[in-house]
Amino acid sequence: xKPRPKSPGWNVLGLLPAQLIMLLTLIIPVGxxxxxxxxxxxxxxGFDFVFTTAPYKQILFNEGWTGELEFNPQYLIVVGRTxxxxxxxxxxxxxxxxxxxxxxxLQRASVKMMLIYLVTLPFWVSMIVRVYSWIIILGNDGVxxxxxxxxxxxxxxxxxxxxxxxxxxxxxxxxxPLMILPVFASIEKLDSALVEASHDLxxxxxTTLRRVIxxxxxxxxxxxxxxxxxxxxxxxxxxxxLGGGKTMMxxxxxxxxxxxxxxxxxxAAISIVLMSAVLxxxxxxxxxxxxxxxxxxxx
Amino acid sequence: MSDAxxxxxxxxxxxxxxxFVYLYLPIAVVIFYSFNANRIVANWGGFSLHWYTTALxxxxxxxxxxxxxxxxxxxxxxxxxxxxxxxxxLVRGRExxxxxxxxxxxxxxxxxxxxxxxxxxxxxxxQLGLTNGLLKLTIAHTTFCIPxxxxxxxxxxxxxxxxxxEAARDLYAxxxxxxxxxxxxxxxxxxxxxxxxxFVISMDDFITSSLLNSGGATTLxxxxxxxxxQGVSPQLNAISTLIMIxxxxxxxxxxxxxxxx
Numbered sequence: 001x002k003p004r005p006k007s008p009g010w011n012v013l014g015l016l017p018a019q020l021i022m023l024l025t026l027i028i029p030v031g032x033x034x035x036x037x038x039x040x041x042x043x044x045x046g047f048d049f050v051f052t053t054a055p056y057k058q059i060l061f062n063e064g065w066t067g068e069l070e071f072n073p074q075y076l077i078v079v080g081r082t083x084x085x086x087x088x089x090x091x092x093x094x095x096x097x098x099x100x101x102x103x104x105x106l107q108r109a110s111v112k113m114m115l116i117y118l119v120t121l122p123f124w125v126s127m128i129v130r131v132y133s134w135i136i137i138l139g140n141d142g143v144x145x146x147x148x149x150x151x152x153x154x155x156x157x158x159x160x161x162x163x164x165x166x167x168x169x170x171x172x173x174x175x176x177p178l179m180i181l182p183v184f185a186s187i188e189k190l191d192s193a194l195v196e197a198s199h200d201l202x203x204x205x206x207t208t209l210r211r212v213i214x215x216x217x218x219x220x221x222x223x224x225x226x227x228x229x230x231x232x233x234x235x236x237x238x239x240x241x242l243g244g245g246k247t248m249m250x251x252x253x254x255x256x257x258x259x260x261x262x263x264x265x266x267x268a269a270i271s272i273v274l275m276s277a278v279l280x281x282x283x284x285x286x287x288x289x290x291x292x293x294x295x296x297x298x299x
Numbered sequence: 300m301s302d303a304x305x306x307x308x309x310x311x312x313x314x315x316x317x318x319f320v321y322l323y324l325p326i327a328v329v330i331f332y333s334f335n336a337n338r339i340v341a342n343w344g345g346f347s348l349h350w351y352t353t354a355l356x357x358x359x360x361x362x363x364x365x366x367x368x369x370x371x372x373x374x375x376x377x378x379x380x381x382x383x384x385x386x387x388x389l390v391r392g393r394e395x396x397x398x399x400x401x402x403x404x405x406x407x408x409x410x411x412x413x414x415x416x417x418x419x420x421x422x423x424x425x426q427l428g429l430t431n432g433l434l435k436l437t438i439a440h441t442t443f444c445i446p447x448x449x450x451x452x453x454x455x456x457x458x459x460x461x462x463x464x465e466a467a468r469d470l471y472a473x474x475x476x477x478x479x480x481x482x483x484x485x486x487x488x489x490x491x492x493x494x495x496x497x498f499v500i501s502m503d504d505f506i507t508s509s510l511l512n513s514g515g516a517t518t519l520x521x522x523x524x525x526x527x528x529q530g531v532s533p534q535l536n537a538i539s540t541l542i543m544i545x546x547x548x549x550x551x552x553x554x555x556x557x558x559x560x
Contacts, residue, residue: 133539
């Protein structure tokens, strides 16, 4: 094989545009977010760079008239709600995905193709349209309310919208295709000889599922968990449209600070909290993956 | 016991059926009510195409569509070219220094929550004093479209036999000719898939576009959001249905392209 004349110079040139765009529009600006989160609020929105930790204090405390700090959990509740809803969404997606992915993997190749297409299709359909459709279903005069009334089950129920449950339904609906695909991929890779071996050794179906199939699907589920959990943490549309003003998540709280509330430093500080949450989660996952690889290496 | 028997679990079929109903029922409801003649969405007043004609003659909507198409087209072209260059180096290049780090940087928008990306560009543009709404949107969209264009191209390149390029080079093709006559035709489905994905991601973006929404550049999702805030309406359902038809057509093309791989 003769050496190719492609010099490292070409490598640098080819990568340059992408790296430059990321550096200028993302890496440096994220640095500026850190700066803004330690700045004072400008008189007309924006920020003045005078170092202060006030934005972070503001997440936890209210400042009284005389400057005394009073604990105020309102933002902490938003952070907590975001974490809990994202975790519950990830858990529900994992549980719902497995039977569906397993069912798909049992089909003939052409049917399999078709079903995978059907799973991914909603993902191509505008996110905002998909979230909006739940307003029609859950709303005061929505499909569910009407159906229950027609059946005479409930006379006048409160709106299902603007609740944590509505947000949860929207989040699961939005992100579940991202869980099904990796779980399906790991089921497809599963060696059917292992399943048969388990049966030959008189393992019941349930035992086989619990001791053989599910453990082998764990990597797929973990990959799906990242794909679902991270966008959930930063979700904006679901909490804005299905949650309303009283049940915010971090995503729309940040948006509010950079929009109507005009408190950029507070918005920046919450962004840093959000980014840290994502980073901690990804690092924890990374560590787990490394540990698993180590263990498999020992065998 | 037959093989098919032991691998099946009771209830999975029904469960999966219910799941697909759950996946498609909301979409079906929107489409169904878009044909409702009644102004009040939930009261059926007979079949009508009225709301489609209203939607298509809505100038604000058409302006938003134009803005979205313009931003998405430019962002798609730029991000696909940039992603293709990066993928060629990262997959094919030799002695690439910092390969892992470089790849992470290219995929950075996927690792950050989108609201953080949006806040980052918002602060950047305000510091630069950039006021042109279209320009701001195009720059921001190009940034977050790059990884979506990059991943399918990289996958295609990794699946392609490098010997073919070597053969072309052995037959005295220059780097450029080898790329244009051998590599590019072979990875074209991946490039198309990447471009399509970037286009859809840009058309669909709400978070960044709404945060940057000033300077007279309202994209389609931002406009739809403002309609939703005014309340559920049959026209909104008609617009949503039209968007879904376009998305499904695009998704089908992308799916068929990938199946060929």
